[in-house]
Amino acid sequence: MRVFNLAETIDGALARQRRALLILAVWATLAGVALAFVGQYSVSLLFAILAGICAALLYFARQETALTGVIVVVVIFVDFYQIVGLPLREPVVGIALAALLIGALFLTQSDARPWSPVSGRGFWALTLALAGLAVARGSITQTGFYFLTVFVGPLLMYILGAQVARTPTRLKHLAIFMSAVAVFIAVHSIIQGVTGVFLFATLRQEDYLGSVSGFHLAGLSIQRAGSFLENPDWNGAYLAFSFFPLAGLFLMARQTWTRILSGVGACLVLIALLFTFTTASFLSLAIGIALLLWRVVPRRLLRRTLIGLGVAMLAIGVVFRNQVRALALHATANREFTLRLGAWQTAINVIKARPLTGVGLSPSIYIVAAERYRAHWQTRPLAHPHNSYLELAAFAGIPVLLAFLALLVTALRNTARQWRSAPASIKPLVGSIFISLVVLSVNSLAINGWTLAPMAMIAWLLAGAASRRFRLEHQVAGAPDSTSAAREGALAAPAQ
Numbered sequence: 001m002r003v004f005n006l007a008e009t010i011d012g013a014l015a016r017q018r019r020a021l022l023i024l025a026v027w028a029t030l031a032g033v034a035l036a037f038v039g040q041y042s043v044s045l046l047f048a049i050l051a052g053i054c055a056a057l058l059y060f061a062r063q064e065t066a067l068t069g070v071i072v073v074v075v076i077f078v079d080f081y082q083i084v085g086l087p088l089r090e091p092v093v094g095i096a097l098a099a100l101l102i103g104a105l106f107l108t109q110s111d112a113r114p115w116s117p118v119s120g121r122g123f124w125a126l127t128l129a130l131a132g133l134a135v136a137r138g139s140i141t142q143t144g145f146y147f148l149t150v151f152v153g154p155l156l157m158y159i160l161g162a163q164v165a166r167t168p169t170r171l172k173h174l175a176i177f178m179s180a181v182a183v184f185i186a187v188h189s190i191i192q193g194v195t196g197v198f199l200f201a202t203l204r205q206e207d208y209l210g211s212v213s214g215f216h217l218a219g220l221s222i223q224r225a226g227s228f229l230e231n232p233d234w235n236g237a238y239l240a241f242s243f244f245p246l247a248g249l250f251l252m253a254r255q256t257w258t259r260i261l262s263g264v265g266a267c268l269v270l271i272a273l274l275f276t277f278t279t280a281s282f283l284s285l286a287i288g289i290a291l292l293l294w295r296v297v298p299r300r301l302l303r304r305t306l307i308g309l310g311v312a313m314l315a316i317g318v319v320f321r322n323q324v325r326a327l328a329l330h331a332t333a334n335r336e337f338t339l340r341l342g343a344w345q346t347a348i349n350v351i352k353a354r355p356l357t358g359v360g361l362s363p364s365i366y367i368v369a370a371e372r373y374r375a376h377w378q379t380r381p382l383a384h385p386h387n388s389y390l391e392l393a394a395f396a397g398i399p400v401l402l403a404f405l406a407l408l409v410t411a412l413r414n415t416a417r418q419w420r421s422a423p424a425s426i427k428p429l430v431g432s433i434f435i436s437l438v439v440l441s442v443n444s445l446a447i448n449g450w451t452l453a454p455m456a457m458i459a460w461l462l463a464g465a466a467s468r469r470f471r472l473e474h475q476v477a478g479a480p481d482s483t484s485a486a487r488e489g490a491l492a493a494p495a496q
Contacts (some may be wrong), residue, residue, distance in 0.1 A: 031262035055097070061103060062113075064164045069177030071097050071160075072458060076181065080454045081228040082204060090149045091453050098156040105163050109199045116468055120415045123407035124155055130403050131361065134396040138360035146361040146395075149453035154460035158411075161464025168426035168470050172252070175245045175429055178458065183265040186272035189225035189235060193323070194276030196223050205230070217277060222326050225275040229454070235384075237449045238279025240285040241440045241459065243269045247292060248432025251301075252425060267312055274323050275318065279331040280446035288439040296431040340386055340446060342377030347385030349373035350394040358397040366395060388444035388451040408450070411460075412437060414467035422470065431467040 056300045058067050075094035077083045109115040116206070118124075131151050163435050165171040198205065208217070208230060215224035216233050224232035246266040253259035273281060289309070297305045317324050330336065350359060350366075350373050359369040363383035371381060384391050393401040415437065419430040440459050444450045450459070 020239045044139070057310065059101070064101065064105065065170050065173045065177065067101055068160060068164050068174060068461070069181075071101070071157075072178055072181060072461070075454050076228055076459055078184075081202075081230070083200065083202060083228075090145055091457055092149075092472035093155055094454075094457065095148065095153040097155060098153070098390055102156060102159055102163065114166070116166065118159050118162050118464070119467055120407060120410040123403065123410050124158075127151065127400065127403040127407050130157070130400045131396050134358055134400065137357065138362050138365045142364055143360055146363075150361075150451050150456060153453060154456045157457045157461040160466035161461040161466075162468045165465035166470070167466065168423055171426060171465055171470065172249070172429060174465055175433070175462075178462070179242065179246045179249060179262070179265060182239065183268055185227050185229070186239060186242075186268045187234070188263075189227040189239070189272035190268065192227060193223060193225040193272075217326055217330055218327055220329075221321065222277075224277045225272065231482075232276040233278050233280070233447045234452055234455065236273055236276035236281035237284075237440065237443045237452075238458075239269050239273040239276065239456060240278075240281040240288070240443060241436050241449075241455070242287065243273070244288055244432040244436035244439065245294065245429065245462070248296070248429035251297065251428035251432070263308075267316075270312070271316055271320065274327065276321055277323075277327050277330045278447075279327075279336075280443055282327070282331075284439045284443040285340050287442055288435045291435045292432065296428055296435065338377040339379060342375040342379065343382050343386045343408055344390060345375035345380070346370050346373055346378050347387065347390040347394045349375065351390070351398065354397070355393075356397045356399065358393065358395045358400070361395050366391075370394070384448050384451070386447055388448050391448055391451050392491075408441065411463045411467055412441075415463060418467055418469060419485050426470065430466050433462050437463055 004423050017400040040334060055067055055070065058064075058070075074097060075091040079091040080089065082089065105113060106115060128151055131147055135147050137143065161174075165174055188199055198209065201209075215226055217224060221479065226232045226235045229235040229238050243266055246262050246269060250259055250266060253262055259264065273285065293302065293305065347370070350370050353373060359365055366385075367381050367383045370385075372383070385394060389401055389405070392404055392409050415430070415434045419427065419434050423428045440449050440455070450456055
């Protein structure tokens, strides 16, 4: 109790100086940039130190939502894309930051920062236990990293989402942070697709694009946009998933300028998705839009929403008619379809051979072990079966797949339950997050969505944030801004 009381006292004292701490964080960052240009220190090390200082300052200023947004940026750009040159390729830094933030939130819990129980703990434990048994089947470096990034990392992000999204306002802010990242990637994808230029390309990225011929469509000069997710299939899955939080922000917007920003962002994501030429992502997007119109959009706004969506899609089709035509050709190409069927059949053959244990938690293990079971239509070796569910069963066995499915269904059920009971001001956003999780689940039938580490961590973060019961601002003891609390209470009232 003394530890908690001391932490609460320190936390309260620092929170009263929130503005000063934020200004100090900005000055620390600027000073670090200046020192980096002088060249006195290693840039990577310097920015790591400054990032730690800024993260601490943001935490003490009670900006956990902003910190969580920073972790998402780190997972995509630092860990996966390796923009600063760290040879990670897996969200190691993001997982470490998430673990540190969770530990800090647990140790400094108070009435203003309560610790929220995490739903689905039993299924998480079962999934981790069963998947952990497969770690020993292969090199511990390979299987351990897969276990860490596909199972442990998403669990940490799920817990983090449940802690930071305590109120409707915090959930909205988290969605805004993540949507801003998605819009940035969408703009980058559009530039890549239109000009063929990959902005902020690293040497490793240039080598990668050269090895895959820039992901050009067969027989055409059109380049598929992978952006910072590298592979167009992964980028397409991410953009299709990210469209719906933007749609939720659009539907819940009270001011014209916020509605315009979210609407423009959603249109940019749709245009960027077109430049990925990913058939499965468009199919899952169509399912998601149908659910959005059926269950989320208010009846009084349905006609205007249909007209606006139809006009936007018609305009995109007219302006980018060459890309639409190329998408249709790519979607109906027999070679693409048969290759995907062959990958699935190969995985099914592997599962039949090792139904309980799988071959091991590693794509490098699978690409070798699956060769003896390769189907005729799979014309080249593949490191995964292009299906998250078959991947889990082939890598770790059917019991792990069943445990994961139970966990996923539980998370979707909890999110749907909170969607029904959420305040009216936040209900469209919660419903849109639920639909985004459904879209990723559908997309994962044709790509490794739930088993791609950065995608899984982002999705489980939103699942954790949307699956907990919200507290209104005026119910949080020690809330520093009574005006914002009163405003949030008014927004939470039914809008009927």
